[in-house]
Amino acid sequence: MLRNYRPAPRTLIHTRTNSRISDNFLYESELILCAAVTPHRFVSPICHVTSDRARYNSVAIFLHWLLAIAIIGSLCVGLYMTNIPMSPTRLKFYNWHKWAGILILLLSAARLLWRLLHNPPPLPNSTPSWQQLAAHTGHGALYVLFFAVPLAGWAYSSAAGFPIVLFGVIPLPDWVPKDRELAELLKPIHQYLAYALAATIITHVAAALKHQFVDRDRILARMGLGK
Ligand code: HEM
Secondary structure, three states, rough: OOOOOOOOOHHHHHHHHHHOOOHHHHHHHHHHHHHHHHHOOOOOOOOOHHHHHHOOOOOHHHHHHHHHHHHHHHHHHHHHHOOOOOHHHHHHHHOOOOOHHHHHHHHHHHHHHHHHHHHHHHHOOOOHHHHHHHHHHHHHHHHHHHHHHHHHHHHHHHOOOOOOOOOOOOOOOOOOOOOOOHHHHHHHHHHHHHHHHHHHHHHHHHHHHHHHHHHHHHHHHHOOOOO
């Protein structure tokens, strides 16, 4: 009987958001049946609906939210510290900002490694192809900026003659020699790359919220928020 099973047409899945009880009942039954057929796979060869419930694994979710906190914190400190007068407090914020940048580099390397070794869960079947392309492009841009922003900051710090001493105890190597002109060039590069990262994150969050609350496709559950 299972061999002859055919999933219901896709329209059935989309009607879920209209909360029609009969459709929901059929949908849940279908999921249970699919899970019974292929319990260990996100996407069953015969049950396309299971991809709507797929999620990242716990390592990816942990790295996503830790990286998000580190990046948002670092962007906020970066904006704040440049506007306070020269003082021990200002230097303290600069050090925190640099340490957060190194943490972001390490977390990004871990995240990239995870990504190279795993396939992300497939997007819901209802996602139009242009949105799939936009999501992949946006994620790709985020990965590039994860590295570009802190590396440009590190190079600027070296060129300005302020080497990074991680947590005040581990001196890190200089990327480039101390050079005033180079520092003048690297400063706006770091700054504008950080603005580009902030803009990409805002777009990313807006897209996630639109999917969650307008399309109601429960995309946040893919990143560990809710069921
Ligand atoms: C600094 C902040 C953030 C950064 C840098 C960031 C970065 C990323 C990246 C790179 C991915 C792709 C993961 C991959 O496939 O490798 C991703 C996925 C995701 N993010 Fe974020 N994120 C941030 C904040 C947020 C916030 C605040 C939300 C929720 C409102 C969110 C929701 C999601 C969701 C739902 C996915 C999965 C999308 C999918 O299934 O394709 N992110 N994020």
